[in-house]
Amino acid sequence: MREFGGAGFDQANHPKVQHIRERVEQHVGNVYGAEAAAGISSAIMREADLADAAIESHTMVDKWDESDVVTISYADTVQKEGERPLKTLQRFLKKNLRGVSSGVHILPFCPYTSDYGFSVVDYQQVKPEFGTWKDIQEIGEDFDLMADLVINHCSSKSEWFQNFLLDKDPGKDYFVLGDEYEDLSKVVRPRSSPLLTQVETASGEKEVWCTFSADQVDLNFRNPDVLLEFVKIIKSYLKKGIKIFRLDAIAFLWKESGTSCVHLDETHEIIKLLRLVIETINPEAIIITETNVPNKENLSYFGNDNEAHMIYNFSLPPLLVNTLLSGDCSHLKTWMMSMPPARRGRAYFNFIASHDGIGLRPAEGLLSQSELKGLTDTLCRFGGEISMRKMPDGQLKPYEANISLFSALAGKIGGERDAWQVERYLCAHTIMLALEGVPAFYIHSLLGTENDLQGVAESGELRAINRYHWDEAALEDALNDDEKHHARVFRALKDRIKLRKQQAAFHPNATQYTLHFGKQVFAFWRESLNRDQSIFAIHNISDAKQVIPIVELNLIATEQWRDILSGVVITEGMKSIELEPYGCAWITNK
Incomplete structure (x- = not known):
C-alpha cells in the first residue's frame, strides 16, 4: 500500500524520493556534467515514474539461492507447423522444465534484420512470426523471465536510423559519427568488418560507427535522449514481467577518441544508473552484463556492488572445454584459485555454451598460443569453425569457436572421436552445476544437439551451427528414445539439476x-x-x-x-x- 495520498501530499519532498533523485543526479552528472544533471535527472525520474516507485519500494537482499538455474533459448528453437513458436516453446518448457529451471532467458524476440535478433528494429514489439507479448508473459507464469537489452546498437532499418538518414526526430542525433573522433587507432574490435560505414543522408554523406556490422549501428549515448529512450524501454519491459536484464555488448557503449572505446568510465556509470532505475522499479530485478573479454576486465563490471548483480563467467567455457579435451585441469584450477569470491549480492553467471559459440578472448593469458591452437584445431576437426576479430594493427586473431558443445566434446586434443562423448559431456555440466555461481544451460546443451551444418550452409552464418530448429514432435521422440543420446543427456542433466537445487552448499555465494x-x-x-x-x-x-x-x-x-x-x-x-x-x-x- 502506498505511503502517500491526499491533496496535501508533497511527493517531491518525500525522503525516499529525494534520496533516489540525489543518486540519479550523481550518476548523470558523472556522465553528462553537473550543469546538465538536474534537467536530465528530472526527465529520467519522470519517464521511469521513479518517484512513485521509490515510495513504494522495499529492500530486497537475497535475489537467488541454490534452486536457481536458467535455461537459455531462442523464441523459435522448438517449432510446430502452424503455431507461433513462442507458444510451442512455452508448452515444451512447461512440460519438461518446470521445477527444473527457475528462469528462462528468451534470446532477442523483437523484430530484427540481422544477427539473429541482435539488430533490433523495434524494442517495444515482439516479432510477429514468433508470437506476442502475451505468449512471453505466459512463459513468465512458470519461470522468471530474462531478456536482452540490446543497448549498444540498433538496426539500420529501425525508425531511429531511418529518421537519422532523413535528419528527423527521433533519431537524427542518435548515432555515432566517425568524423567526430580524431584518433580511432586503439579501438578494440570484436569483428573483422570495417568500423565505419558510409551512408547517404539528407544532409550529405556521413560515416556511422558500426562495432559489429554495417546493419548494427552504434547508438550515441553522448546524447541523453538516447539514454531516456532506454529508460522507457526498461520501464516497459519491467511492466511486462521481465525480471532479469542482459546488457548486451555493454562494454562498447561509450566512445572516446584515442582510447580503446571499451570499458570506459562513462559506460560503468551508465550501468550504475540503469541498475538504480531497474531496482527502484522492481527491487527483485537483476542486471547481468555480457562482456566477452579477458577475465580481469570482466570482473570490473561488479563495480563496488553497484553495477552488475551477475557477470557472465566467460573464461569458464574455453577453460572447461580445454580441460576435458586435454585431460589436464591445471589451467582450470589456476584460474579458479585466482577468482575472487563473489560477495553477497553479486554472483557469477556460469555457462559452458551459448547461442554464439565458445568465446576464445577470455582464454587470453590463461592458455598459451600453442595450447589455444591445439584446442581450435581439435574443435575444427570435430566440425567447428573459428571466427576472427581484427586487431588495431590489422592482424586477425581467434575470437570464438563456432560449434555445438556436444560435438565439441567428441574426443580429445590430437585424437579422433571416441566412446566417451556422453560421459565427457555430462562431466562438464556436473562441474558447472557445482561451481560457485548460478548455472545457465543453453537449451541445445540440455538437448545434446549436434552441429547443424545444414543451417550453416543455408544461412552462410557460422553461428548457425549451434542454433538448430527442432520440430516439436521430432524432439519429443528423441527425448523418449533411450537409444538416442538426446534422451540420456536430457534425463541425466535434469536429475543432476534437481539434486543441485536441494543442496544448501551449492548456494551461488557458498x-x-x-x-x-x-x-x-x-x-x-x-x-x-x-x-x-x-x-x-x-x-x-x-x-x-x-x-x-x-x-x-x-x-x-x-x-x-x-x-x-x-x-x-x-x-x-x-x-x-x-x-x-x-x-x-x-x-x-x-
Missing part, C-alpha cells in the same frame, strides 16, 4: 575452495552459508579410472558422508573412492 588431486581430477569443496553442509565435488576429467584416497578428503569422522550422485555411503572401512572415466562424485554430510 564458500568454495580448490582441492588438489593431480592434473586429472578437478575437485573443490563447498560449504553452505550457515556452515551446516559441506560438499566435496570431485570430477575425473580424464579417460582413465582415478582413485581418490578417503584420507585425503579429511572427512569429519563424527559425521555420515555419502555421494549424492551415486547414493554410495562412505563407510568407516572404506579406503578410497574410484571414479570411472569422466565420473563425478558429490560427497556431502547431509
Whole structure:
C-alpha cells in the first residue's frame, strides 16, 4: 500500500524520493556534467515514474539461492507447423522444465534484420512470426523471465536510423559519427568488418560507427535522449514481467577518441544508473552484463556492488572445454584459485555454451598460443569453425569457436572421436552445476544437439551451427528414445539439476575452495552459508579410472558422508573412492 495520498501530499519532498533523485543526479552528472544533471535527472525520474516507485519500494537482499538455474533459448528453437513458436516453446518448457529451471532467458524476440535478433528494429514489439507479448508473459507464469537489452546498437532499418538518414526526430542525433573522433587507432574490435560505414543522408554523406556490422549501428549515448529512450524501454519491459536484464555488448557503449572505446568510465556509470532505475522499479530485478573479454576486465563490471548483480563467467567455457579435451585441469584450477569470491549480492553467471559459440578472448593469458591452437584445431576437426576479430594493427586473431558443445566434446586434443562423448559431456555440466555461481544451460546443451551444418550452409552464418530448429514432435521422440543420446543427456542433466537445487552448499555465494588431486581430477569443496553442509565435488576429467584416497578428503569422522550422485555411503572401512572415466562424485554430510 502506498505511503502517500491526499491533496496535501508533497511527493517531491518525500525522503525516499529525494534520496533516489540525489543518486540519479550523481550518476548523470558523472556522465553528462553537473550543469546538465538536474534537467536530465528530472526527465529520467519522470519517464521511469521513479518517484512513485521509490515510495513504494522495499529492500530486497537475497535475489537467488541454490534452486536457481536458467535455461537459455531462442523464441523459435522448438517449432510446430502452424503455431507461433513462442507458444510451442512455452508448452515444451512447461512440460519438461518446470521445477527444473527457475528462469528462462528468451534470446532477442523483437523484430530484427540481422544477427539473429541482435539488430533490433523495434524494442517495444515482439516479432510477429514468433508470437506476442502475451505468449512471453505466459512463459513468465512458470519461470522468471530474462531478456536482452540490446543497448549498444540498433538496426539500420529501425525508425531511429531511418529518421537519422532523413535528419528527423527521433533519431537524427542518435548515432555515432566517425568524423567526430580524431584518433580511432586503439579501438578494440570484436569483428573483422570495417568500423565505419558510409551512408547517404539528407544532409550529405556521413560515416556511422558500426562495432559489429554495417546493419548494427552504434547508438550515441553522448546524447541523453538516447539514454531516456532506454529508460522507457526498461520501464516497459519491467511492466511486462521481465525480471532479469542482459546488457548486451555493454562494454562498447561509450566512445572516446584515442582510447580503446571499451570499458570506459562513462559506460560503468551508465550501468550504475540503469541498475538504480531497474531496482527502484522492481527491487527483485537483476542486471547481468555480457562482456566477452579477458577475465580481469570482466570482473570490473561488479563495480563496488553497484553495477552488475551477475557477470557472465566467460573464461569458464574455453577453460572447461580445454580441460576435458586435454585431460589436464591445471589451467582450470589456476584460474579458479585466482577468482575472487563473489560477495553477497553479486554472483557469477556460469555457462559452458551459448547461442554464439565458445568465446576464445577470455582464454587470453590463461592458455598459451600453442595450447589455444591445439584446442581450435581439435574443435575444427570435430566440425567447428573459428571466427576472427581484427586487431588495431590489422592482424586477425581467434575470437570464438563456432560449434555445438556436444560435438565439441567428441574426443580429445590430437585424437579422433571416441566412446566417451556422453560421459565427457555430462562431466562438464556436473562441474558447472557445482561451481560457485548460478548455472545457465543453453537449451541445445540440455538437448545434446549436434552441429547443424545444414543451417550453416543455408544461412552462410557460422553461428548457425549451434542454433538448430527442432520440430516439436521430432524432439519429443528423441527425448523418449533411450537409444538416442538426446534422451540420456536430457534425463541425466535434469536429475543432476534437481539434486543441485536441494543442496544448501551449492548456494551461488557458498564458500568454495580448490582441492588438489593431480592434473586429472578437478575437485573443490563447498560449504553452505550457515556452515551446516559441506560438499566435496570431485570430477575425473580424464579417460582413465582415478582413485581418490578417503584420507585425503579429511572427512569429519563424527559425521555420515555419502555421494549424492551415486547414493554410495562412505563407510568407516572404506579406503578410497574410484571414479570411472569422466565420473563425478558429490560427497556431502547431509
